[in-house]
Amino acid sequence: MTGRKEPRYVGKRVIKADALEKVTGAALFGADARLPGMLHGKVLRSPHPHARIRAIDCGKALELEGVKAVVTVADLPPFEEAKAAFGGELMIDQVHLRKLTIAHDKALFEGHAIAAVAATSPEVAEAALELIQVDYELLPVVENALDAMKEGAPLLHEDLYTDTLGERPKAPSNIASIIEGGWGDVDKGFAEADVVLEKSYETQMVHQGYIEPQACLASVDADGNVTVWVSTQGTFNAQRQLSALLMIPLHKLNVVPLEIGGGFGGKIYVMLETLAILLARKSGRPVKMVMTRAEVFRGTGPGSPAYIDVKIGAKRDGHLTACYAKMILDAGAFPGSPVAGAFMVGFAPYKMPHFKQEGYDVVTNKPRVQAYRAPGGTAVAFAVESALDQVAEALGIDPLELRRINAVEEGDLMTSGQKYNRIGLKQLLERVAQHPAWTQPSSGPNRGRGLALGAWQGAVLTTTAQVIANTDGTVTVVTGQVDVTGTRTTIQQMTAELLELPLELVKVNVVDTHSAPYTDLSAGSRTTYTMSVALKNGCQDLVAHMKRLAADLLSHPESKVRPEDVNYSNGRFWASRGSEQPSVSWREVAERSRTRGPLVGQGNSGRLPPAPTFAAHVADVEVDQETGKVRLLRYTCFQEVGKAINPQQVEGQMQGGAGQGIGWGLFEYYFYQQGKLLNPTFLDYRMPTALDLPMLDSVLVEVPASEGPFGARGVGEVPIVPPAAALANAIYRAVGVRMSRLPMTPENVYWALQEKGAGVTPRGHAPVSSSRGS
Amino acid sequence: MALRIPPRIPLRTTINGDPYELMVKPYQTLLEALRDEAGLTGTKEGCGNGNCGSCTVLFNGLPVNSCLVLAPEAQDGHIVTVEGLAKDGRLDPLQKAFSQHGALQCGICTPGFLMAARAILDSNPHPSEKVIRAGIAGNLCRCTGYDKIVRAIMAVARGEVD
Numbered sequence: 027m028t029g030r031k032e033p034r035y036v037g038k039r040v041i042k043a044d045a046l047e048k049v050t051g052a053a054l055f056g057a058d059a060r061l062p063g064m065l066h067g068k069v070l071r072s073p074h075p076h077a078r079i080r081a082i083d084c085g086k087a088l089e090l091e092g093v094k095a096v097v098t099v100a101d102l103p104p105f106e107e108a109k110a111a112f113g114g115e116l117m118i119d120q121v122h123l124r125k126l127t128i129a130h131d132k133a134l135f136e137g138h139a140i141a142a143v144a145a146t147s148p149e150v151a152e153a154a155l156e157l158i159q160v161d162y163e164l165l166p167v168v169e170n171a172l173d174a175m176k177e178g179a180p181l182l183h184e185d186l187y188t189d190t191l192g193e194r195p196k197a198p199s200n201i202a203s204i205i206e207g208g209w210g211d212v213d214k215g216f217a218e219a220d221v222v223l224e225k226s227y228e229t230q231m232v233h234q235g236y237i238e239p240q241a242c243l244a245s246v247d248a249d250g251n252v253t254v255w256v257s258t259q260g261t262f263n264a265q266r267q268l269s270a271l272l273m274i275p276l277h278k279l280n281v282v283p284l285e286i287g288g289g290f291g292g293k294i295y296v297m298l299e300t301l302a303i304l305l306a307r308k309s310g311r312p313v314k315m316v317m318t319r320a321e322v323f324r325g326t327g328p329g330s331p332a333y334i335d336v337k338i339g340a341k342r343d344g345h346l347t348a349c350y351a352k353m354i355l356d357a358g359a360f361p362g363s364p365v366a367g368a369f370m371v372g373f374a375p376y377k378m379p380h381f382k383q384e385g386y387d388v389v390t391n392k393p394r395v396q397a398y399r400a401p402g403g404t405a406v407a408f409a410v411e412s413a414l415d416q417v418a419e420a421l422g423i424d425p426l427e428l429r430r431i432n433a434v435e436e437g438d439l440m441t442s443g444q445k446y447n448r449i450g451l452k453q454l455l456e457r458v459a460q461h462p463a464w465t466q467p468s469s470g471p472n473r474g475r476g477l478a479l480g481a482w483q484g485a486v487l488t489t490t491a492q493v494i495a496n497t498d499g500t501v502t503v504v505t506g507q508v509d510v511t512g513t514r515t516t517i518q519q520m521t522a523e524l525l526e527l528p529l530e531l532v533k534v535n536v537v538d539t540h541s542a543p544y545t546d547l548s549a550g551s552r553t554t555y556t557m558s559v560a561l562k563n564g565c566q567d568l569v570a571h572m573k574r575l576a577a578d579l580l581s582h583p584e585s586k587v588r589p590e591d592v593n594y595s596n597g598r599f600w601a602s603r604g605s606e607q608p609s610v611s612w613r614e615v616a617e618r619s620r621t622r623g624p625l626v627g628q629g630n631s632g633r634l635p636p637a638p639t640f641a642a643h644v645a646d647v648e649v650d651q652e653t654g655k656v657r658l659l660r661y662t663c664f665q666e667v668g669k670a671i672n673p674q675q676v677e678g679q680m681q682g683g684a685g686q687g688i689g690w691g692l693f694e695y696y697f698y699q700q701g702k703l704l705n706p707t708f709l710d711y712r713m714p715t716a717l718d719l720p721m722l723d724s725v726l727v728e729v730p731a732s733e734g735p736f737g738a739r740g741v742g743e744v745p746i747v748p749p750a751a752a753l754a755n756a757i758y759r760a761v762g763v764r765m766s767r768l769p770m771t772p773e774n775v776y777w778a779l780q781e782k783g784a785g786v787t788p789r790g791h792a793p794v795s796s797s798r799g800s
Numbered sequence: 801m802a803l804r805i806p807p808r809i810p811l812r813t814t815i816n817g818d819p820y821e822l823m824v825k826p827y828q829t830l831l832e833a834l835r836d837e838a839g840l841t842g843t844k845e846g847c848g849n850g851n852c853g854s855c856t857v858l859f860n861g862l863p864v865n866s867c868l869v870l871a872p873e874a875q876d877g878h879i880v881t882v883e884g885l886a887k888d889g890r891l892d893p894l895q896k897a898f899s900q901h902g903a904l905q906c907g908i909c910t911p912g913f914l915m916a917a918r919a920i921l922d923s924n925p926h927p928s929e930k931v932i933r934a935g936i937a938g939n940l941c942r943c944t945g946y947d948k949i950v951r952a953i954m955a956v957a958r959g960e961v962d
């Protein structure tokens with residue numbers, strides 16, 4: 027535990043701890059759990075996007091043979107006025123979570139759960155759903171945030187009043203809150219500018235697209251103890267939510283994590299779990315529930331669509347004078363769109379003398395959004411980075427140069443007004459400037475190159491781990507921290523490094539909520555960063571315990587060794603006094619725990635500052651003028667990663683995030699018509715395939731974070747931020763059209779090309795029902 | 801009231817070299833039969849309608865989306881699932897390559913990709929990058945951006961993995 031030498035494991039391409047399980051099919055995911063006597067649960071979902079529920083009749087369903095339980099909102103425990111909000115990347119009010127779980131008096135989106143059935147087979151459960159009679163009174167549909175904000179728009183919630191800094195409004199509204207941020211005086215800043223650019227942008231609702239549908243298995247024993255097996259990003263988060271919704275004390279509610287087949291922010295809130303527990307309680311049998319893909323599209327929490335107006339002022343020399351953005355984010359059926367995330371990201375890479383942003387959190391008849399990788403970030407970066415590209419063009423300055431001129435450094439302000447600690451944006455941009463992906467010209471007709479930056483401040487919260495010295499000399503790290511993306515491996519690497527022990531001796535055990543102390547969820551690019559600190563503390567604590575035992579082992583009757591005289595390095599404890607320098611091995615000391623009690627180091631991440639990260643993506647595209655199809659020729663992701671604990675996994679994060687961002691930019695959107703989703707399949711909701719993407723080159727730049735034993739930063743979120751903007755900028759360089767609305771499908775690009783040719787103003791040709799002006 | 805469910809029918813088939821005698825529902829998919837009747841949960845369901853490839857298995861040597869095959873169609877057939885890729889305790893080179901190249905993250909798509917990749921290499925031991933990409937285009941992965949998956953398959957094709 028000394029300030030060391032060349033790292034042995036940190037920074038190495040160590041093979042994933044769970045690789046073998048996953049390449050052999052042995053790993054158990056959400057849908058793989060089963061119990062004897064298990065029933066199958068299915069959910070009846072509203073076919074209407076907005077409807078009052080006059081009555082629900084489950085009588086016929088209960089008469090069907092094999093049906094063991096039916097639940098509706100009436101089966102939830104009595105409603106208590108608890109207003110606690112739940113952590114997560116996007117907060118949700120408990121009352122809203124209750125209403126989201128199962129419709130109360132109104133169905134608020136197509137796919138809203140109305141009732142659930144448990145039966146002896148999936149077929150019987152499905153047949154039973156059709157026997158449930160619901161009397162709906164159809165209500166007018168609020169399709170998008172702009173309509174929702176209009177005077178006289180139909181209300182989703184009669185008790186929702188806009189939350190502003192000012193007075194409480196007199197009438198309810200679909201605008202849940204309006205927030206503002208910034209500094210200085212933007213009007214003054216724009217007056218000082220030589221160039222002012224103003225433009226509006228629009229992005230669509232998209233889905234995280236995890237390949238594993240939500241699934242869970244719930245079991246209730248005779249004493250009312252509940253066990254639920256889930257695929258979730260946070261077991262303790264799920265436990266607290268379930269406890270509050272079902273009024274089950276925490277100690278009677280065990281949440282067991284299964285492998286999670288992708289989450290990206292979409293597996294934070296409980297959905298099926300609540301219903302599964304209710305059904306299991308009512309039927310007295312374990313209940314398993316698995317969503318279909320269409321249910322995943324309609325009934326889970328996608329990513330928020332946004333309308334963003336941007337105004338940027340700059341001096342002739344490229345210095346920004348003022349930046350302004352107004353962001354209207356659609357939260358779906360209940361408040362909680364990622365306005366805070368959007369605020370954090372948009373202008374984060376730049377120094378701005380005057381700065382203002384306004385954010386609107388608006389409800390509509392769509393599924394309640396959840397976090398989606400850097401929530402809010404992709405949309406706002408699409409707007410800001412596209413606009414900046416136009417500013418660069420107007421000023422005749424190279425787009426990379428414009429960003430370098432304005433790039434933030436340590437001590438500059440984050441968008442929150444706090445100061446940046448150590449960051450590496452300058453170094454990142456320097457690397458871009460020298461890289462062939464930027465310096466080699468992109469040539470050929472209809473080809474162009476685009477650049478865009480992204481930022482993510484990084485969530486922090488609290489992380490815990492216990493480091494246990496086993497009697498055989500191995501080490502087990504026990505934590506409730508769910509492994510979403512490879513943290514078992516990085517935990518193994520960091521622990522071996524910190525304890526100076528061979529990697530093979532360290533095993534990581536991710537356990538249920540009854541077997542580990544509380545830890546926050548795995549999200550927001552927080553896990554590796556905060557875990558590095560928790561492990562450092564845990565390992566130090568463990569070594570301190572072991573030094574006390576080692577001191578005894580090293581003592582003779584004639585010379586007593588005190589714990590403070592023991593040094594530890596490379597698997598041995600040394601007495602630092604005395605001529606012979608005797609030592610004992612890690613294993614010899616660890617063996618003593620058979621008689622001297624447990625050797626456990628307690629690790630907690632404590633209160634950490636954020637470790638902000640930046641990314642720059644460079645895209646080369648070719649646009650087919652006749653069809654509007656955009657072909658990706660080359661794609662390079664540059665990212666400042668602090669210290670890559672496992673470069674292979676960091677690259678994987680960068681490539682995966684870029685892939686999702688490219689899909690968001692080019693293909694993906696929820697196609698709604700009158701609040702009904704027309705494309706709830708992977709065929710029609712078009713995610714990138716291997717044929718759509720080139721190799722995704724990744725360039726890692728390392729500027730250590732201010733805190734943490736290795737300087738690691740969270741790396742997962744930021745790579746999804748730049749792609750849409752980088753592609754839009756590339757398309758402009760290729761064919762001269764500025765795309766202001768996502769996705770940039772062949773159709774949308776085609777129409778933009780037509781309009782450019784014809785010199786007419788764009789008017790919603792996109793097959794997107796929520797588009798402005800269509 | 802009872803739901804009229806047609807009786808189960810016997811299905812004799814070879815899975816990963818072993819004989820199986822299963823009783824399947826006539827409308828059950830091969831995917832469901834593998835997972836629910838044979839207990840082989842390595843094969844995954846991502847969509848249930850042929851769009852994601854996570855249920856890919858080899859059926860008489862060819863890759864199929866097992867969610868689109870009716871179980872009774874597998875009568876007297878030969879099925880290979882991810883559980884059958886390793887032979888005599890030795891991993892398939894693809895399994896090694898996926899591990900070494902970081903070609904999996906969450907791993908839910910991995911069984912399907914391994915089977916699709918095995919089918920590519922069985923029919924063409926030295927495929928180009930383009931052939932590989934076309935061969936896995938029916939398999940969705942949301943975590944990796946495909947880069948490392950393609951590289952892993954290329955490494956096997958080049959004989960870099962034993």
Ligand code: FES
Pocket residue numbers: 844845846847848849850851852853854855856865866867868
């Ligand atoms: S589950 Fe068969 S293709 Fe998706």
Ligand code: FES
Pocket residue numbers: 237287288903904905906907908909910940941942943944
């Ligand atoms: S590794 Fe997660 S979907 Fe492919």
